[in-house]
Amino acid sequence: MRIITRKVENQPLTIIVEYPELDCATQRILGRIEHLETSFVGRSEERSARISVSEIYYFETVDRKVFLYTKDEIYRFDGSMAQIEEALEHTELVRVSRTCIMNTEHLKEIRQIKNSHLEAVLDNEEKIIVSRKYLPDIKKLFTSSR
């Protein structure tokens, strides 16, 4: 992969992607570029922080409150899961259970555990329960037609 940058004055930031074929890797890069400027404001006890989509590991609702998880931080998010889903359409984030939206960018593996449960292992070794109902939606993200 080649990365070429050049300065063009009086023009907005423009990204041109040239590819031999529109494969999964290219589509992922395009998806990331398209959502580079999408971010969420999370609140922790001491401060508020703007968190970009790629930093998010997952969103989870606990007692009707939405929490945003990054690699090693947890923030409270003032919004609903429906709003998040709407904002993150066509991204790598997908609902994996009634209470959780996961970023598949950080997904390492899906395992079948006892009682036919499914769990997703993230790249920080955190584990999330995946509902079988949402497995086809996760699969769809990995199909080449996307």
Next chain:
Amino acid sequence: MKKIIRDTCILASIMILTVFAISILWSGITGEILLVFELFGLSFLLTVVIHAFDSMVSLPILYCYFVKYLLVTCVVLVFGFIVGWFYRSNFWMVFLYVAIVFAAAYLLDMLVTQRDVEYINERLKERERADSTSVDKSDRSVV
């Protein structure tokens, strides 16, 4: 393949409904025609009940199948008694019929899930390989 099977079933259902609807005009409602419409009615009722259950309840798979089994059996029993399919002497057959359908559905579900998990894990490995190759091969230049 899945789409072809689904479309075949939809087409067959439309053909059956159309043929039997036209037959009513010629010969009135016979026992066979009534049975077909009753089966369609029951299918609709079961689909609505299962859909509502899936959207409201989230249980481990075995409990989920067990609760669904009880729910579906109750619906079939009540519906069967109303339309006169069952008598007091043979109502236990409902449990057997529904159990056979559920066992088949459970096995199929397990197979499909296993296949989907393998597919996703394979794509994740490919992605990991592609990412490491991209990093190795990246060539940055400023024009």
